[in-house]
Amino acid sequence: MPTKKLLSISEFAKIAQTTRRTLIFYDQKDIFKLAKIAENGYRYYSYGQLYQIGFILGLRDLGLSVEEIKDYLSDDSSDALNKKLSPLRQKIEQRIQNLQQILTILRQKESHNTQLRNTDFYVAKKCFLPKREFWCSDFKADCSEEEIARAYSDSIKKLVQA
Structure with a gap:
């Protein structure tokens, strides 16, 4: 019987805002391992794993491949990892800046009650x-x-x- 500190795969997927299939896929690709498999085959995860899966899902959202994510997670050298993370941070900052520009335009359109249809942004x-x-x-x-x-x-x- 699992301890109360572990979550079933369905519970964990719901909290992490992903699917059971995604968790199984990442386990098969050796990117994200579960905390425990019970004798009945049920998969369990800890609350502490939410940060790691959030990071992995965020990297996927940025368009990184499974192999690229695996590369980020497997680097033991902090200097090498920092060199890899710098361009990633710049990519994220650029994306945030682009989204802020879109948000500014949408706020202007909203405040002026302008139709978004047929608008060349x-x-x-x-x-x-x-x-x-x-x-x-x-x-x-x-x-x-x-x-x-x-x-x-x-x-x-x-x-x-x-």
Whole structure:
């Protein structure tokens, strides 16, 4: 009979917000091992394993392959692991920044009650506005769409950071 400190595979999967099949798959791939197999074949996990499975699921969410995850988890050298983690941290920070930009746009659309349908969020277009104060760049008036897009992106980054 399992101790109260262990969770059945179904309980653990529910708390970890994954599936039983995923846990079995990671066990088969030697990425995430269970805490105990009972005599009846039932699988059990400890609460302490939630952090590790959360990290593994997060890496998968970032698009890392099973082999890449295995590589991260198998490194015993902290220096080597830190070298691997640095680009991963940068990837996560870039993703957060991109999501913050999208969130800023959605908040603006929501506050102005603008329809999201038929809206080109990432298309730079030239437009001519009546003379007034508005966002502008350091570029000349006949700059390319690529230059406009780059300037717009830079201004959004500044808004998000403010």
